[in-house]
Amino acid sequence: MKKFLTVLIFLLIFGSSSFSQEKAPFDSTLPDKISAVFDWTFEDPKDTSMATNFISNFIKAYDEFNPMGEYKIAVVSHGADVLIFAKSNYEKYKDIVDRLKSMTKSYGIKIYVCRNSLRFFGIKEEDVQPFVTIVPAGVVQLAKLQQEGYKLVPAVVHDLNKAKNQK
Numbered sequence: 001m002k003k004f005l006t007v008l009i010f011l012l013i014f015g016s017s018s019f020s021q022e023k024a025p026f027d028s029t030l031p032d033k034i035s036a037v038f039d040w041t042f043e044d045p046k047d048t049s050m051a052t053n054f055i056s057n058f059i060k061a062y063d064e065f066n067p068m069g070e071y072k073i074a075v076v077s078h079g080a081d082v083l084i085f086a087k088s089n090y091e092k093y094k095d096i097v098d099r100l101k102s103m104t105k106s107y108g109i110k111i112y113v114c115r116n117s118l119r120f121f122g123i124k125e126e127d128v129q130p131f132v133t134i135v136p137a138g139v140v141q142l143a144k145l146q147q148e149g150y151k152l153v154p155a156v157v158h159d160l161n162k163a164k165n166q167k
Contacts, residue, residue: 030066037150039142041079045089047157048081049096052103054155059107073107074145075100078114078138085113085132086123101131114138 036058040051055073062069077085084093103109111132118128125134135141146152 028065033070035072035150036153037074037145038153038155040077040081042081045083050157051155074110076112076138076141078117082117085129087127104131112141
């Protein structure tokens with residue numbers, strides 16, 4: 001019994017220390033070709049700023065781990081986020097609008113804005129930024145892009161600083 005306890009204590013002390021020295025594996029493998037559609041349907045238009053960071057992270061991952069890889073990125077906006085694309089709201093959302101416009105030019109990102117959501121918010125088609133494409137319904141555009149091979153990326157925005165401060 002005494003020998004058993006000694007072995008058990010030895011294993012607990014020295015066996016567990018090896019776990020703390022192990023590293024989690026890191027898989028940086030990215031496909032050579034991918035098409036992704038980001039689904040934006042936010043309650044607060046300001047959430048588009050963080051959601052745009054998701055797109056930037058996607059691009060950065062390819063730049064770092066598969067610079068020769070090819071990707072296509074689309075965004076379908078069909079929530080309160082459509083408000084940022086109204087020309088009349090440009091000054092209010094200038095930073096994010098300019099950033100998205102730049103991404104459409106630099107990376108070929110396509111942005112589709114739901115006409116139903118525009119109508120709900122009283123935004124006329126002629127009041128929409130010219131670098132986006134208006135589509136009849138955001139949900140139909142999501143289905144269409146998925147049928148064309150795009151992978152759906154739900155853009156769920158959370159305030160991660162709340163969790164970070166609780167650690």
